[in-house]
Amino acid sequence: MARKKSYHYRKRHKPGTAPGTLTPVQNAPAPIIHVISYGPDQFSEAKLDGAGKIRDYIGKAPVTWVNVDVLDRVQDIQAIGEAFGLHSLALEDTVNVHQRPKMEDYESNIYTVCRMANDNNGEIDLEQISIFMGKGFVVSFQEAPGDCWTPLRDRLRKGGNKRLMTSGSDYLLYALLDAVIDDYFPLLEKLGDRLDALEVRVLECPDKAAMIEIQKIKKALHTIRHAIWPMRESVGQIMNHESLVDQGTLVFLRDCQDHVVQVLDIVESYRERISGLMDIYLSSMSNRLNEVMRFLAVISTIFMPLTFIVGVYGMNFDTSVSHYNMPELEYPYGYPVIMALMLGIAIAMVVFFYRAGWFGNPGHDDDQRKGEQEER
Amino acid sequence: MARKKSYHYRKRHKPGTAPGTLTPVQNAPAPIIHVISYGPDQFSEAKLDGAGKIRDYIGKAPVTWVNVDVLDRVQDIQAIGEAFGLHSLALEDTVNVHQRPKMEDYESNIYTVCRMANDNNGEIDLEQISIFMGKGFVVSFQEAPGDCWTPLRDRLRKGGNKRLMTSGSDYLLYALLDAVIDDYFPLLEKLGDRLDALEVRVLECPDKAAMIEIQKIKKALHTIRHAIWPMRESVGQIMNHESLVDQGTLVFLRDCQDHVVQVLDIVESYRERISGLMDIYLSSMSNRLNEVMRFLAVISTIFMPLTFIVGVYGMNFDTSVSHYNMPELEYPYGYPVIMALMLGIAIAMVVFFYRAGWFGNPGHDDDQRKGEQEER
Amino acid sequence: MARKKSYHYRKRHKPGTAPGTLTPVQNAPAPIIHVISYGPDQFSEAKLDGAGKIRDYIGKAPVTWVNVDVLDRVQDIQAIGEAFGLHSLALEDTVNVHQRPKMEDYESNIYTVCRMANDNNGEIDLEQISIFMGKGFVVSFQEAPGDCWTPLRDRLRKGGNKRLMTSGSDYLLYALLDAVIDDYFPLLEKLGDRLDALEVRVLECPDKAAMIEIQKIKKALHTIRHAIWPMRESVGQIMNHESLVDQGTLVFLRDCQDHVVQVLDIVESYRERISGLMDIYLSSMSNRLNEVMRFLAVISTIFMPLTFIVGVYGMNFDTSVSHYNMPELEYPYGYPVIMALMLGIAIAMVVFFYRAGWFGNPGHDDDQRKGEQEER
């Protein structure tokens, strides 16, 4: 849970500083800059250590895609921003990685924020991806190396996907967003598996660990929903940007938006299942309490009268004073008769409780539960 | 629950593959293609094994309806798509059968996804139906053979329904959608019967099986709502498509939309009933716990004092030392007096608890419950 | 609960039959047709056995009101429909009495569905009323004889209500709808009385019957809301119909819509009260459990130590071996001292529990509850 906090407040600057300020950081690790330039019949790739020579790569091919990992050395980010004419407020949002997904229109370019999902041992880790798209270029910023765009890079390298190679930067933006969104599906699949397992567990053994697992999945779903919900709108805003987005790309962006809605749909149906699980959990706990109490009541009801009876015959009334005083003690068959009487009482009670459907003793219930499982 | 997962992820392609890709599958079962061509005064029917000769059947009659079952051999689906000029993104959605109901406008044709409901032993099974409608043709794709369109086919064969025979492909699209939607009513009727049975059961015996049944019905309702809700909008979008949908078909599509709203209405009222059932369930459980505890308290309150009294007269104080020491033991009527006293205490307590309205012993409660049932 | 089902599925035709189909039914009871023709200075009334002569009554007076009870003989309904030029889809909806309230515009006439409420021993019975209104005529269809329009008919017969006699069919439509809506108020008044009674009951004795009554009222409110909610929109749609609805009738229809909102308002405030009742119910149950458990704990805490003490002096240690072995048994005042000690312990505990505010014994609680009642 510690990282939740870091997610929201990482590097947030102090209240009161001037807007659009990027304070240079010394000794910070250099960004990893990866430049891909391509066109219908060309492809070149380069890795840069700093932002110094970035201007050499601009405009050399129909589309230039600059990807930047590690955002700590702020002065390099600023240099890249200046090379492509990016707005300082947008660069500030790029570096302060606590933005919600959004699309902002800066006339000469589009600024989009989305979140790439990583499964971090069952918790969802969200990395802020900032993408600038302008005429002929796409600049993407990631918090750390490693992403879901490797298949896309391979397709660029192989050059087999004709539409990708011949389209402009708007299609590349679509391809990047689509890869990010499609990456949520395997995550949801894993959550679905955990839900399936949880459903069996909550019915069989509603303990605290099950409750914690319910809450974890709920939190994961909330995180995903939070990251995806605003993308419905931001993809729509990209579609409405007439000057930078080509007519032919619209149908692909619509497909992308459709995937966003699919993710939200699955999240919604999982949330419904979680709320059903909570109901089952609470009623299972209530059931167990009922069973325990019924068990206790049965035991008490059987043994309290018996203990009273043996107590009666443990009284010390003086039988020699009169034969009204506990004459039973001196009957030859007194003891076996009393024992038989008590056995009869016990049996009668067990039969009574059984008929009243009270038998919630744990062994019995286990069998019943197995039966239900099979029936399902 | 296993199939829920398969519903959402069946055949979803790997994140990062190019959009609109249909990878050919070798050794897959061939699709079952069924072509019906009809017009005001003609009707012909054919079954094809593969997509090879599909082009021979196009444009031979005012309306051509091609129905395709089994979508595994992707190359055949693609061939059909090319024959009718269908968009590759739409074909991809047709094959990846995890779409939500929607309507997409591809200028020369309309692409609609809906879901056909099957009752699979109490769980709702949803099959994706993709329908393309263009000038003079309707192409429908189903995951598996068997559907709810047999009465429609019979009407076409008999030719008696004049409006159907003389109208264009838009009316056929309406007829197909209407049949799919109307097929939900019998399903809902079954769910209603299960709800009626559950209502009785929850009052009589609120056990874990009842809880599971509640959750199952809830899930079924959720599934239906999920499948039907987006159709309200997509039917509306079809109605707004001026170039492909005739003025005269509008009143029928409005009727179809009305049926969608009716299904949603029934689902909503069932959900209300389910939530009432949950309330009854939880309060019944609480009631039972109250009864058990009251029963235990009554038993304890009666026997604890009695056991204490018999314990008193089981003490071994030496009566010979002084006559302050338990002189009762040597009274001639000591024993019967004590027994009478204890009987009196027990009777007084029972009367007290009875008057205080505590008697929640199971037998009594059973009678009461029967009375309530009858009153209802 | 049996009729709930019948409400939704009565006479629903099989999925797949052609739309607008009215299959003739032989041996069905004939409809009861009641024709009223009136104008500023005329009034005539007639009862017909079948639809045969219906055409003789059309157009004889400024306004013709045809009311049809019993809809089983479908061929007669169809004949009436043809006489007035009603659309076959609307007639189908008239006969399949499971429509939600709606208004449909068929150019030459308006088709409205609403629901007339009947109190059926505490459950709300809804009868579908279909009304067609065109230039000079109103045709209303009811499932069964008996309605809330008797005062309206009397006003027509007496002719005293000048606006009614001189206005067209649109004012008659308003009058019919207004009577149907106003009929909900007495029903709500009854429900209000039941809520008042329930409020007292839930506080005094939160048993299963109270829970069932809560659920019944909830269901009744849901049924009413369901029947009235769509009327807000449909009355609005009638008001927007310029060619058939006169300017002067608008203010009356607005008043009618206001009544619809009033009904919804009362339903909403009753729902709020019901949800408050559920809270009281659950907390009352919880309270009772607390009381029972405290009572049990008090009894156990008093008698367990006492029983232990008398057990101690029931031990058989041999006092003759040494005077360490239970010398108390041979003290002359041993018995009275021990008895006094136990009495002291019991009193001390009672005082302790009393001060700790634990006394939730049922008699005490009863008094307290009465006090609260009076305070309210």
Added chain:
Amino acid sequence: MARKKSYHYRKRHKPGTAPGTLTPVQNAPAPIIHVISYGPDQFSEAKLDGAGKIRDYIGKAPVTWVNVDVLDRVQDIQAIGEAFGLHSLALEDTVNVHQRPKMEDYESNIYTVCRMANDNNGEIDLEQISIFMGKGFVVSFQEAPGDCWTPLRDRLRKGGNKRLMTSGSDYLLYALLDAVIDDYFPLLEKLGDRLDALEVRVLECPDKAAMIEIQKIKKALHTIRHAIWPMRESVGQIMNHESLVDQGTLVFLRDCQDHVVQVLDIVESYRERISGLMDIYLSSMSNRLNEVMRFLAVISTIFMPLTFIVGVYGMNFDTSVSHYNMPELEYPYGYPVIMALMLGIAIAMVVFFYRAGWFGNPGHDDDQRKGEQEER
């Protein structure tokens, strides 16, 4: 609770009577009519017993304000209505005092309904205020004498408020509405005080009376919300009425609407607090049950083994037969050793439970609770 019903149904006429009907009532108390006429440099005031001479006061000053208390003698209300040209449907709504706040536009005048709040021993009493505003006149109807407009009348009499004296009837309407709305704030203040008191009480002693108080406050908030919510819209509608409302009055009406939103805001935050109180209440009850049960478990766990031990040495095995039979009974220190053993067991258990944090005995808990109170 009895008046709730009367609020909704007071004087509602029978379903089926003609709309706009005001049946004259004989022997009803006469209305109290109070006429104020004023202008920039004039002011006159009069009290009338009946509606007979009302026409003498119309048009004598720039603004005429007629206030009518007691609405039983319907014929007088009708006479006043005719004098000012008010619509019969609006007069019907004035007399049937179960309207929700609304604004209706009758061309020559505006009809507004609002609700004046009175605190009736902790329950909110709502009186219907109907106000008609036309060129040069305002007519207000109240159910009973006594209102919140005394300060306004005083300002008119003193003539000091220049804007009030020189503005038209639209400003008077604003002043009347503003006084009604501002009157809700003291009521809310009282409810806030009750909430503060309740918060302390629910933590200290979550009994049934606290639950009832929660429900009462909830109902009061619901009543206020119900009465104020529609005013947001109706004040907005007044602002949009161009012909009767002056441009200069708009900024005041906007301020009035702002007050409506403030009332709703406070109600909303109180509702949030109430729902938090319910959570605290339920968890406090659950806490108490936990404490009681832990207490019972501790007592039982301590005394059950001890009672068993003393029972063992109360057995009557014949020690003379063999020295395997209870030789402890004849040990010289048998009794003190057993007593010490039992004391040891008891102490060990107390220590064990204490360490396990089980001590929820009531005295301990009281102290703890006080501590928490202070901490807050």
Added chain:
Amino acid sequence: MARKKSYHYRKRHKPGTAPGTLTPVQNAPAPIIHVISYGPDQFSEAKLDGAGKIRDYIGKAPVTWVNVDVLDRVQDIQAIGEAFGLHSLALEDTVNVHQRPKMEDYESNIYTVCRMANDNNGEIDLEQISIFMGKGFVVSFQEAPGDCWTPLRDRLRKGGNKRLMTSGSDYLLYALLDAVIDDYFPLLEKLGDRLDALEVRVLECPDKAAMIEIQKIKKALHTIRHAIWPMRESVGQIMNHESLVDQGTLVFLRDCQDHVVQVLDIVESYRERISGLMDIYLSSMSNRLNEVMRFLAVISTIFMPLTFIVGVYGMNFDTSVSHYNMPELEYPYGYPVIMALMLGIAIAMVVFFYRAGWFGNPGHDDDQRKGEQEER
């Protein structure tokens, strides 16, 4: 909680007083007036004791910022208002500090209300900030001295921030609002830390103090949401004000609005966490009750039969009458056999309960809980 009340009602004037009235208050503390005048190449600063000389500072520089602390001496507030031409209704709202955040357009100037947050020992304290912005001036009113604008003042003094110095009063308004909103982030960070701590606590020890902390955080979140939610709209309204707000400031105001949405976003995700905490809390309590009851049931089930057995052999049947009467008492190994039997019964039961998974004794549970903690 006492200040909650004061927040809503501080200084609210009596219902019925004339609108826009500011009653002069004698002996009230004088306001602290701080005037900053600046432009591209000038800066001057002054502190005034009263409103007397305020007019001397107007229009001396491109932008004049007057900040007023302490609003008690109403006549001074009025004098400032007159100097800048502010509307009396807006001044009334400035003094009655119970306004919700809003923006009002008074043609020549904009009136904005927002709320500055202070952390008052864990409770959120909200101070009303009223800001008037006109051509060349900004007037801000605060309830008390001390604010979050010190960094902004420093930037003005140093003159380093070029855009700030060269822009007009609209940019200053943006800078003020941005500082107020950014000040919420550290508050939220603190709440996040408290939530983290609470999450651990609720799992380990769900006591009343945890419940109170949950409610406190909930209230704090509600307060923040309440204060921030309306700002989304009011910042939007400022952006739409074309005559006073410059085109170049829009992108900054959009950024400011983005921050508002971020605050709301975090609040929303915290609320989700709080509701999860409530679920965990309630189920933890329920778990504990289950454990206690199971523990009690185990103890009772073990000792009740044993106590019964030793009771049997404490009966006083006369063994000398016949050898049917308790012959066991005279067997040489009677005592050890019975003791062994009882030990066997006890062990068997413990094994049985262990296998049935009942062991919810507190020590065991503690270990288990620690395990879960580590697993997390």
